[in-house]
Amino acid sequence: MNSKEKPGLGELLRYVGELVEQGAEEHYQTMSLNYRARYTPVLRALHAGAQTVTDITARTHLTQGAISQTVTLLESDGLITRHVVNDGRKSGIQLTSSGRDLVAKLEVHWATTFAAIARLEEEIGYPLRQALEDAAHALEGQGFSARITAVKSELTTGGQVNVE
Template sequence: MSMKIEPGLGELLRYVSELVEYGAEEHYSQMQINYRARYTPVLRALRSGAQTVTEITACTHLTQGAISQTLGHMEADGIITRQRGDDGRKTFICLTAHGEALLLKLDQHWAGTFATIEQLEHEVGYPLRQVLQDTARLLEQRGFSQRLNDQKLAMTAEVAVDE
């Protein structure tokens, strides 16, 4: 039995994310660099001045756990090092020479990436990033779980009125 079902929001978001990440990984391979797409938010945060996991987390839309895991991979790949602060309470993230060289190569790639995103948005006919930013903002204000609960209450009230 073959039933076609309508994909959910999470499914579509993951699928689009996978398509973008696969394309980026393919391009990194073509550039002949050993690089994972998941490093991008961290490197961009470091380039903008972030120095700690907390600061990187504040610059990105990723969890502290995801950042810490990504930093572990980046450290293993020789892109970053971690250095304890003078007081021993903070750990600072620093690019290695390899990380600095990688960042220089990636700057041009990222400019092309954003131009490609703008072209994709033009083809789609609306600003995808703005739609996602607006959606994230609304979900931060009232989470998806609360929205589901509200919908359930509305449906229960509707059934009660119909009876």
């Protein structure tokens, strides 16, 4: 199979993400929860002590825009409230009583989810989360665009690039 036939990294990451999110959504339905999988990183961060969108962004590695959109949805669903923090430049975020009740129900689910991830990693024979963390760290050091540019430069100067 040549590089034209193989799915790219972005395609595979999106596909695996969709499979994980689909499985999570199915499980939330079996728990009789009206819940969106996109709430999980925000609720977990709040439960772990995050108090602002900036805190949540730092803990989750998601974009501030994505976090802000999810916070708006959580607020409209009555799971969080916003309040002014001391310096007045940021909004603080806290769980409502409904949000705390939901998190209490989800804690067991989250622990079970991490156990299922561990079993998946055993099945595939390597620590997938660690591989993804390593990839993220490497890409933070040198972005993907710079890596593409470097390969193009090698190709134009007569170097060979293995694409299989």
